[in-house]
C-alpha cells in the first residue's frame with residue numbers, strides 16, 4: 001500500500017474512534033511534554049488526573065522549574081519511577097535557565113535536553129511543531145510489527161532503528177502530527193496487545209499477522225526482566241501520636257521520598273526476636289523505653305525489576321534516638337512525598 005493511502009486509512013479510522021483528550025487540543029509544547037512523560041507511566045484515564053493536577057499546580061514550565069522538588073514528588077506520588085519526576089523538574093529548570101523558558105522547536109534541539117529521549121522529543125516536535133518525525137512507542141511497535149510482519153525483537157538495539165525507518169516511510173508529508181496521534185491511538189484501541197479487533201480493522205487485508213494468525217506472537221519481545229525479591233522490615237516508631245519518618249537519601253528506589261527506619265533482609269524475618277537480634281536493629285533503641293504494639297500483614301509491592309515484601313512493626317517509643325528522621329503528625333505525614341506502599345500502610349493505620 002502506498003504511504004498516503006496507508007495514512008488516509010489510518011487517519012480516517014482516527015477521526016471516528018479517537019478519544020477526546022486535552023493535550024490533543026493544544027500545540028503548546030509544555031502541556032504536550034507533561035502528558036507524554038506522565039503517559040509513559042500509566043494508562044490514559046489515570047494519567048489524565050495527574051496531567052490536570054500538574055497543569056493546575058504549574059501552569060507554565062517556569063512554574064514547574066521554580067517548584068520545590070518535594071512538592072513535585074508529592075504530586076507524582078502513585079505513578080512510580082520517581083526518577084522521572086525528578087528529571088521532569090530538572091529539565092524544566094534547564095529550559096527556564098538556558099532557553100529562557102521557551103522549548104527548543106526542533107527534534108534535534110529537543111534531543112539535546114537532558115532527560116528527553118527520542119520518543120519524547122519526537123512527540124513534542126510532532127504535536128507542537130508538526131515536524132515530520134516518526135514516533136515509536138509500544139503501541140507503534142505492535143501495529144507496525146503486525147501489519148508488516150517484522151519479527152525483530154523490540155527489546156533489541158537494532159529494533160529502534162528498524163521500526164523508526166518503517167514509521168518514517170509511512171509518514172505523510174501533510175499533517176504528520178495527526179498521523180502520529182492516529183497510529184498510537186490505533187495501537188491503544190484497535191490493535192491491542194490481547195484480542196486485537198481484527199474483524200473491524202481497516203488494515204485486515206494488508207496485515208501480515210492477520211493473514212498468518214500471528215497476532216499473539218507479534219511484536220517479539222524476548223528480553224525477560226529479572227525480578228529481585230527484597231524484604232523490608234519497617235520500624236514504625238510512635239511517640240505522642242507522631243511517627244518517626246525519614247527521607248530516603250541512598251541511591252536506591254524512592255530517593256527523596258519519605259519512609260520509616262528500615263531493616264532490609266534477604267529472607268522474611270521469623271518474628272520479633274529475629275528482628276531485634278538483627279545486626280541492623282538500632283541498639284540505642286533497645287536502651288530506651290520501647291514497647292512493641294503491632295506487626296502488620298505483609299504488603300506486596302511490585303516494581304519493574306523488584307518485588308518488595310514489606311512488614312511494618314509498630315513500636316511505642318518514649319526515649320530519644322539520634323536518627324536522621326523527624327516525628328511527624330498525621331497531617332505532616334500526609335504532606336511529605338511517600339512511596340505508595342507507605343501511603344497505603346498509613347491509610348490503613350488511620
Ligand code: SF4
Pocket residue numbers: 143146147190191192196197198199201202203204207208209210215
Ligand atoms: S488486522 Fe488485527 S493485528 Fe492486523 S492491524 Fe488490524 S487489529 Fe492489528
